[in-house]
Amino acid sequence: MKSEIDQFREMVRAVVSTEIVPHIDAWEAAGVFPAHELFPKLAAHGLLGLGFAPEDGGEGAPLEYQMVLSEELGRGNAAGVSMAINVQMHMATPSLAKYGSAELKERYLQPALRGEHVAAIAVTEPDAGSDVAGITTRAVRDGDDWLISGSKTFITNATQADWFCMLVRTSDEGGYRGMSQIIVPASTPGFEVVRKLDKLGNRSSDTAELRLDNARVPVTNTIGEVGRGFQQQMGQFIIERLSACFSIVGSTEWALEKTREYLKVREVFGEPLANRQYPVFMLTELSADVELLKAMNEKMCRMLNAGEDITREATVGKLHAGRTFRRVADAAMQFHGGLGYMEESWTARFYRDARLSSIGGGADEVMLQVLARMDGYTT
Template sequence: MPDLTNRPVFGAEHHEFRALVREFLAREVLPNAEAWEQAGIMDKQVYKAAASAGVLGFSVPEEYGGLGIDDFRYNAIVAEELAIAGGVANGLALTLINDILAPYLLRLTTEEQKQRWLVPLASGDMTFAIAMSEPGAGSDLAGIRTSARRDGDDWVINGQKTFISNGILSDAVVVVCRTDPEAGHKGFSLIVVEDGAPGFERGRKLDKIGLKTQDTAELYFADCRVPAGNLLGTEGRGFMHLMENLPSERLSIAISGIAGARRTFEQTVQYAKDRQAFGQSIGSFQANRFTLAEMATELDIAQVYIDNCISRVLDGTFSAVDASKAKWWCTELHKKVVDQCLQLHGGYGYMLEYPVARDYQDVRISTILGGTTQIMKEIIGRDLGF
């Protein structure tokens, strides 16, 4: 298991929290891995257990049932520990809720909405999803066609969303809608659609290459009616609300990438010591030894950058460009490390009983979700003046 404690960015209280997260995963998640794998979805009650353990909703103020911890290092620890646990833990939507949904509900809600959504989020009684992607709009959010129009005291929503993480288990979905078709980027709004809303249907649970226990779904809205009070934030500022939260989301993905890569790498180092070929360990062959040396170096360098990013979140200097650099580089490195580690396992790496094979399936989405590698490079390139 990677030792992630000897890093100046973390203090004693963070090490205690890391131990708490590991204990929660060992107690509530890992023993259920086989059952959840067979079911293709996890038990929703795990989110109540996560909230009770302080692993979910810790940023929510105490008056709304949380711990009132406004410190991104706690988010980073959860992301790292899920990645280190690997397997079924990768399917938990804890980072989705802690890093994406909770900030929206903290920053954009009215007092009435906080009582309705934030309090049950902190207790684990409600889980949430965010619906951006559509069949014809992924990275290009400006291509979103799902519409919402006012009709008296209601919003009426029509459209379709796809690739929605936590789309089956969620009790409420933050839906990105076009509320003014003539206003361009200023024509989008965020509207919360709760379970049971008339005209709201969940489609199939999508069959994916990896992350089998994380429910990813299609969502349909056919004259779906929700109260006008379900508008999240300001009408017409939905696109800006999304942009405000994307840097921390992308950094969280990068953090998970490096932690997951370290896990796979360390398991492979041990395998390379134990596995014998031609009378010696396979790690002692120069070609393999050099491959492992390169990965060890790249992971150490990436970890330094990640910790610097975390520090910049804390002092308020972290930017969308920084997040784009971290996201594309760390996820591409994660993919590269897993691929090389599988190669070092030889035929055994192709067998699903070995963790590296599962890692190979799960890692592929990392360079796509949260913004593809190509989009990240586009953001960086534009910042350079091109």
């Protein structure tokens, strides 16, 4: 008899194969997918609320179920849609769930878990990406409201989002101090989506620039404690990196399976490529790297379930996951030869999409800096 989590995996795979895979080519060509149509379908199966408390409208499922969901979303060639779903579940909502007031959760979190709202996380700015301490978007108190001015960029889900979990400065304290997380509804006067960005990959996921000019938002839209936004966001980043590790396992396993099958049927100099030692050894080595990532993911699940800090593990995992994703994409294209370079082949999109994995959610260099500091270096 199959375990409950195996049955869950089968259900998720069926949903993905029905609701996402048949449409992904059209969504990639359009440069956007219909989130307000897709998210309610996912929510109907309880997928958007897996890791959230039942009192908030979630499923209260163990972390392993979120891992399985992310893996299955990663399978196939729909990285843009997978990323957008992960933004909804693991990037824009964890702080709200952990620190938000009951009123905020009822107004914003619960509709997001039901798929009625599309959520986005707004941290990055034109002059502050990996250096979160450098953000300049500012909220000034005006009675019971914040007046927010500034700009954000590279914001996933931006053109469709109903609200944004936005990190802004709420005091004159510099560096990591004086920041707050504030829910900014897309309908707020003074807020606008300036332009949709044209990306190299993940094209089905809409990404845009934002501008705020004295956008008036109630102070009650502040998530948690005023001035603690940076610390709250760092915790949210950990969940983001964890979800990236989960989904990259699914993506790389799928790509390696596809490439192994191709090596069996592609003949070169009178015999299948699968008889050649170099490609076989290369795919075997990459499979071992994916196995190591899976083991790290399982370790992080155990640690989080026990209430332990996974900052180091998530940082190591994100660094390894991004590099593994890129190596798998490169090998898949190389072993498909000229066909792999054609847009008609799955490898072309996969190659383009994989490159973001070492940039988004914390660049490789930032992961190394974090780890170096944890090891006692002063870089």
